[in-house]
Amino acid sequence: MNLGPHSDFIVAAYAVTVFVVAGLIAWVVLDYAAQRRVLGDLEERGITRRSRRSSEG
């Protein structure tokens, strides 16, 4: 594939987009793992939400 004399600009545009989108995906995935971990720790210590207690009771 020949991108012509301005290939640097095209490659840079795609590289920036991939970098930002990868950052968004990493942020969402890591944040989910972090929230699940903290929730798990709290539930292990016996702390449950009122709504969950009432639905289970």
Next chain:
Amino acid sequence: MAVIDLANPTRFLALVNRLLPWLVGATAVLFVLGLYRAIGAPDDYQQGATVKIMFLHVPSAWLGMFGWIVMSVAALGTLVWRHPLADVAGKAAAPLGAAFTFICLITGSLWGRPTWGTYWVWDARLTSMLVLLLLYLGVLALYWTAEDPGRGARAAAILSLVGAVNLPIIKFSVDWWNTLHQPASIFRMGGSTIDPSILTPLFIMAGAFTLLFVTLHLAAMRNEILRRRVRTMQLMQAQALAEAGA
């Protein structure tokens, strides 16, 4: 499941957990197809291969504005109806909209240098897009710095509604003022001026980016709901400790 049931965060989470794998798959498939068609698209007779930047620039511009529309609707939900998921939706959309606006500005600048001979001009389209990015950063600052999440959410909702004024300015700036940026060439009276060999991959890429936005938005909303549960449980733990110590 009725639509009203989605107001319940637990039911919403169950729906998101079922939807996300399908959305991730559909997004990946559409990106593979879109990139394949984008790579195979012919060069523009004037711009040459730099037209390939359009497949990133235009969808990210649309999603930068779409993100603010989502935040504005969510702001109405927060301020008027006090919908439990409205603020969650607004807060989750802000970083996504900011990121796509940033991509739009950077790719536009990289497209502008070989096409116009400059990375940046202070014309109405470029400036109003930069204002959109600054508004996004303002909303994020309100969410991240407010000590009381409720007050931060209301302030962000008000800024979201006020900032919506910028959307028609962005859209019609190329018609209202004399700009270096080209006028509308895709959605316009009389049809698109772009050849189908370039327009088709552009629409596929726009679909892929839109699915990516929806997927990330739902995932970020799920994270925000979990974060609020964590906060509630931490407050309950602190309260229990305080009562035990009293």
